[in-house]
Amino acid sequence: MKEVSKQQSETARGSAVLSSSTQLQEISNRFEGKHPLEVLHWVNHTFQPSEVAMATGFGAEGVVLIDMIVSVNREIPIFYLDTEVLFPETYQLRDRLEGRYGIRFVRYASALTVERQAELYGNNLWERNPDLCCTIRKVEPLREALQGRSAWITAVRRDQSPFRANAGIVEHDKKFGLIKVNPLAGWTKKEVWKYIMENNLPYNPLYDQGYTSIGCTHCTTPVMTGEDERAGRWRGFQKTECGLHYTDTSAQQERRTQ
């Protein structure tokens, strides 16, 4: 079957067929070694813009995907999780990207302000229980952002961390109950930065100050030479993931029972 007719067939059959893990695996395998733009064109042919959304924290990979998605279909929503403790440089980059592409990123945030969180759970929760803090400020807003959608697009790369090493290009996201598309899964850090430089894309200036993965101000530090790419996140804790990708945590259970 030709590629186009395969895509038309998938579109016609809808998300019921796409919810089959075997079919997702076949689609994912088909995209191995292909350019991320081909994956995004498939997403665009398979889902209505309202059925899908891209999540970004405005990292280097996110900037690359935003550039690609806008070129494929600028109607596909792109959202971010505003923990209210992101770096000023991150907010500035958000504004710059909005100006460059003429789009508005959709903001999702916790119903709890940082102040209210402190009243309920004590000051500086991120120092005592970062899993719970991430659940409140990231995971719950993400759940809201994905409500009613069939698929989401992320900027996950396999070589970012061991947790991400088995990420499919197209896979079933059991935790949030929809399809997860990782167009950059097979790309290296070098390929990401090559794309940024060749296309003269703006990026977070903190990358030039030793940061290799940028999250909240309280939980992000620069990394030393030879350290893992995500070693600067949650220093002093075993934690390397927010809970958005490939992990579940006891903190989420704790929060659900409160």
Ligand code: SF4
């Ligand atoms: S990264 Fe830190 S401050 Fe941000 S939500 Fe997680 S624990 Fe809280």
